[in-house]
Amino acid sequence: MKTSFQELGKIGKYGRHGYFTTRRGRVYTPTFMPDGTRGVVKSLLPGQVASTGVQVVLANTYHLHLTPGEKVIKKLGGLHAFGGWRGPILTDSGGFQVFSLGKFTKVSEEGVTFKHPITGEKRLITPESSIQIQLDLGADMLVAFDHLIGLDKASAEDVKDAFERTHRWLERCTIEFKRLTKVMKPSERPLLFGVVQGGLDLDLRKKSLEFVQASDVGGIAIGGLSVGEGQAAMFKVLGALAPLYDPARPRFLLGVGEPTDLRFAYAHGIDMADCVLPTRNARHATVFVPGDKKMHLTNAKFISDPKPIEEGCDCFTCAGGYSRAFLRHQFKVSEPVAGSLASIHNPRYLERICEQYRVAK
Amino acid sequence: MKTSFQELGKIGKYGRHGYFTTRRGRVYTPTFMPDGTRGVVKSLLPGQVASTGVQVVLANTYHLHLTPGEKVIKKLGGLHAFGGWRGPILTDSGGFQVFSLGKFTKVSEEGVTFKHPITGEKRLITPESSIQIQLDLGADMLVAFDHLIGLDKASAEDVKDAFERTHRWLERCTIEFKRLTKVMKPSERPLLFGVVQGGLDLDLRKKSLEFVQASDVGGIAIGGLSVGEGQAAMFKVLGALAPLYDPARPRFLLGVGEPTDLRFAYAHGIDMADCVLPTRNARHATVFVPGDKKMHLTNAKFISDPKPIEEGCDCFTCAGGYSRAFLRHQFKVSEPVAGSLASIHNPRYLERICEQYRVAK
Numbered sequence: 001m002k003t004s005f006q007e008l009g010k011i012g013k014y015g016r017h018g019y020f021t022t023r024r025g026r027v028y029t030p031t032f033m034p035d036g037t038r039g040v041v042k043s044l045l046p047g048q049v050a051s052t053g054v055q056v057v058l059a060n061t062y063h064l065h066l067t068p069g070e071k072v073i074k075k076l077g078g079l080h081a082f083g084g085w086r087g088p089i090l091t092d093s094g095g096f097q098v099f100s101l102g103k104f105t106k107v108s109e110e111g112v113t114f115k116h117p118i119t120g121e122k123r124l125i126t127p128e129s130s131i132q133i134q135l136d137l138g139a140d141m142l143v144a145f146d147h148l149i150g151l152d153k154a155s156a157e158d159v160k161d162a163f164e165r166t167h168r169w170l171e172r173c174t175i176e177f178k179r180l181t182k183v184m185k186p187s188e189r190p191l192l193f194g195v196v197q198g199g200l201d202l203d204l205r206k207k208s209l210e211f212v213q214a215s216d217v218g219g220i221a222i223g224g225l226s227v228g229e230g231q232a233a234m235f236k237v238l239g240a241l242a243p244l245y246d247p248a249r250p251r252f253l254l255g256v257g258e259p260t261d262l263r264f265a266y267a268h269g270i271d272m273a274d275c276v277l278p279t280r281n282a283r284h285a286t287v288f289v290p291g292d293k294k295m296h297l298t299n300a301k302f303i304s305d306p307k308p309i310e311e312g313c314d315c316f317t318c319a320g321g322y323s324r325a326f327l328r329h330q331f332k333v334s335e336p337v338a339g340s341l342a343s344i345h346n347p348r349y350l351e352r353i354c355e356q357y358r359v360a361k
Numbered sequence: 362m363k364t365s366f367q368e369l370g371k372i373g374k375y376g377r378h379g380y381f382t383t384r385r386g387r388v389y390t391p392t393f394m395p396d397g398t399r400g401v402v403k404s405l406l407p408g409q410v411a412s413t414g415v416q417v418v419l420a421n422t423y424h425l426h427l428t429p430g431e432k433v434i435k436k437l438g439g440l441h442a443f444g445g446w447r448g449p450i451l452t453d454s455g456g457f458q459v460f461s462l463g464k465f466t467k468v469s470e471e472g473v474t475f476k477h478p479i480t481g482e483k484r485l486i487t488p489e490s491s492i493q494i495q496l497d498l499g500a501d502m503l504v505a506f507d508h509l510i511g512l513d514k515a516s517a518e519d520v521k522d523a524f525e526r527t528h529r530w531l532e533r534c535t536i537e538f539k540r541l542t543k544v545m546k547p548s549e550r551p552l553l554f555g556v557v558q559g560g561l562d563l564d565l566r567k568k569s570l571e572f573v574q575a576s577d578v579g580g581i582a583i584g585g586l587s588v589g590e591g592q593a594a595m596f597k598v599l600g601a602l603a604p605l606y607d608p609a610r611p612r613f614l615l616g617v618g619e620p621t622d623l624r625f626a627y628a629h630g631i632d633m634a635d636c637v638l639p640t641r642n643a644r645h646a647t648v649f650v651p652g653d654k655k656m657h658l659t660n661a662k663f664i665s666d667p668k669p670i671e672e673g674c675d676c677f678t679c680a681g682g683y684s685r686a687f688l689r690h691q692f693k694v695s696e697p698v699a700g701s702l703a704s705i706h707n708p709r710y711l712e713r714i715c716e717q718y719r720v721a722k
Binding site for chain 2: 038039040042043044045063067068072075076077081082083084303304306320321322323325326328329330332333335336337339340341
């Protein structure tokens, strides 16, 4: 199940731009994908998301599994019919949320048991059920279920253990994925991404990448970064992997949305990244401004500032003439429109970075 | 300062449809005006409001006076530049909020003193300052400052006292309005609406209408209704006034947004009405459905209902294919997009009623 990535140009020594094809059309890279946790990017309608240049929206398997449930969404025609987003949708595996949000999480070889945060009932997610859920949701790109561990309290042994389990689970994911998609025509089949783990151990990381690239997966996902290890440590891992990627497959960096991180990642072979922070920060009045800096719109100095968030920005909010003064006021009175308008600017800021890379020769 | 209402057809014996002209273009009537309390209709962008057929947005003088303040908005070019709404804006006088939200409200002949709900400082709004604030906000239609009293605890004497004060204050408003707008060309001048009071006393109501119509005002506002008196009592007042209106001026019913109330009002000479409830209810998942009924989208029976709010409805939300199941889910997880989508449907439902009246011969 190899995708065929079409390179259109280089970004530095290790980076590239180009496109790959999903069952719901081409994705031009590099690209940033906002998180539509509950089936939509919070505060935004699909047309507003599309206006930013976003091509792919991510949806969270864990949250949608809990409510309204993948069976409900499947019955309604899948996430595209449900939420109205027409471009490709990528679902994560649910692994990250199970580990970070689940209560009384227990990992066994079979999978992960956790307590439903609302009903309190026990739930088990296995590599197989993760694939089933993602297919029920109607994802165009899926992520294999991996074993994620927090780097802060992980011993070298824990990291190795998770790394090995991630590979065993990947084999189960690819088998289940093949079983469930074999009835589909090749053009209807979604892409499965395998996840590279290994913490900050460069040797494990390289072995993990080798393992994933030897598997029958359509894309490579880099997991377990941007979890508090610091920028230097993350860059070291990304730098070590950069020369080793299979050129035919797209590479997805999970959970990264800081402009400086993205610039480094795109220059080191990453094609796509997702993060909840650019839109979450926007809803809390924190927006990107030139120089990859952040501006807090609730600051009192903006009370009668007629300028847009970013002068010259072509996003709906800045080009539409919404002033800092207006946004500050609406944030101060808890008006949801403020969050929507700021949530349009931030992804646009990131997509513009991507678009600048996409013209490189 | 007489407007010239152009009648295009009748609605029953006392009603009519047609148009009048403001400095920001024509308003076709009957029409419903949503409340943009803080300078925008909550949860909606101007383009979304316009998509519903809404022509005029109301803004709340009291709220905008408190924050960010009319001087800030004036400096930024007025409410139109501030919030991006291009059609006419009507500001209320602030009177309703001073009486219903202000703490330690004290009425004197001069005006109303109240405590600022955040800073605690004493504020005084007079008929003159209400006009000044509304002009600073950049309103195309203003409402004279009136003395509103709750009907529940008002004696006949209280009602008469408020009725008389409202008339004295109207004289002060028209003088101040003339003074402040005399530098404007006639085509740049906004319209001032005088307010009819008199509680449920039909005799006082008729006298009040006579007084307002004898004043130099561009429009007639009916205040002090829909404040808990019940539909029958309100209809009695509207019925009594219906034969007495000056045909040349638009008539505005304050605070009414129930479909059955609007139908009666439009059939009895009312041209325009405003209410915060259709959009507030929408944000709380309560939407209009045919038969002037309400539907609560959070109901469990909608969990996998693929139908739109209203089948055949041409609003962005229904025509866009957003299902009850989708909206229910997004309301249950407190997703702001649910409130936006429902807030598009409700005004559209009301504007459609208006549009149906506008074709009557």
